[in-house]
Amino acid sequence: MSSTISPGMHPVLAALQVIETGLDELGEANLWSLLDDESLAVRERLERLSARLYAAKLASTRDVDSRGAAVKAGASSLRAWLINRVRMHPGEATREVLLAAQLDADLPATTTALAAGIITPAAASVIADTDAQLRKTATAAERGEAEALLVSLSRFLCKGRFIGRAGCGRGRPGSAGPGLVSSWW
Secondary structure, X not given: OOOOOOOOOOHHHHHHHHHHHHHHHHHHOXXXXXXXXXXXXXXXXXXXXXXXXXXXXXXXXXXXXXXXXXXXXXXXXXXXXXXXXXXXXXXXXXXXXXXHHHHHHHOHHHHXXXXXXXXXXXXXXXXXXXXXXXXOOOOHHHHHHHXXXXXXXXXXXXXXXXXXXXXXXXXXXXXXXXXXXXXXX
């Protein structure tokens, strides 16, 4: 892929071109030549970049949805467009559209943390699921406090549960520390 950016190109399109060029270079790089600590740092950095890219993808999904661009292009819905044009699994397309809308409307701290690579997409999903449950009984202020707490505890979040010292899938609810309400999960 060419790394030449056309004059007058929209900044979003130019940024995507730079990312694609960078990924091409990363794919051609010799990971074996890294020292162990560099290898670990690369993996950690890739995780943060992945979260940031996921946040950008959700922002784009929300933008397309709010414009009605998929329907204007002939799809019956954005979900249908994602399934047919982007080849997403139907369940994933549904989750993406819903999560993008929820982050945009209700979860500013989560949106900011995901865009900064501070939290993972899985943690953002757990926070969104929790907020959906809290919406039934909590005030907006209480939900905002819960969101801030969950973002701050995000290193303990894994899809659907708190994680313990053993890692995702082996922890038990509430194992992240005393006083945490595992029933939220």
